[in-house]
Amino acid sequence: MTILTVLPLLQTLREHADDPDLLHLHDPHPTERQWTELVSDHDFSLWLISWPPGSSTGWHDHGTAGGAFTTIAGELTEHSWQGGEQHSEKVRTLGVAEAWAFNSEHIHDVRNLGTTPALSVHAYSPRLTTMTRYQLVDGRLEIDGIERAGEGW
Numbered sequence: 790m791t792i793l794t795v796l797p798l799l800q801t802l803r804e805h806a807d808d809p810d811l812l813h814l815h816d817p818h819p820t821e822r823q824w825t826e827l828v829s830d831h832d833f834s835l836w837l838i839s840w841p842p843g844s845s846t847g848w849h850d851h852g853t854a855g856g857a858f859t860t861i862a863g864e865l866t867e868h869s870w871q872g873g874e875q876h877s878e879k880v881r882t883l884g885v886a887e888a889w890a891f892n893s894e895h896i897h898d899v900r901n902l903g904t905t906p907a908l909s910v911h912a913y914s915p916r917l918t919t920m921t922r923y924q925l926v927d928g929r930l931e932i933d934g935i936e937r938a939g940e941g942w
């Protein structure tokens with residue numbers, strides 16, 4: 790596979806997320822997010838993630854990867870950073886079958902604000918190999934660390 794730009798990545802995500810077997814691959818943990826990497830090659834990776842109520846990722850980016858995700862059970866809320874140094878968020882809610890894609894500049898915090906568990910499918914191109922973690926301090930994002938495949942997840 791070649792590296793996918795935003796729209797082909799969204800299309801590929803939708804094709805994978807249509808598989809009804811994905812609903813049964815996880816035995817969700819009651820309080821912790823869980824993830825399974827379903828596909829991994831140099832140019833593409835696909836993840837299944839379960840989200841207990843109240844769980845969230847914290848602010849992060851995806852290194853050099855663009856991404857796309859869709860909810861296949863429950864509902865997720867994405868807070869995305871709107872560029873610049875000052876605090877400015879856009880909030881987007883994704884119910885079942887709703888999907889959204891982003892380029893490698895994107896910084897977000899994805900949360901399950903609901904009262905029921907959520908399940909989502911995430912696609913990245915090229916493969917997700919690093920994520921920079923951020924903290925919101927006095928209205929600005931400060932780098933908190935870099936996670937690497939094989940270490941952070």
Ligand SMILES: [Fe+2]
Pocket residue numbers: 846849850851897899
């Ligand atoms: Fe993310």
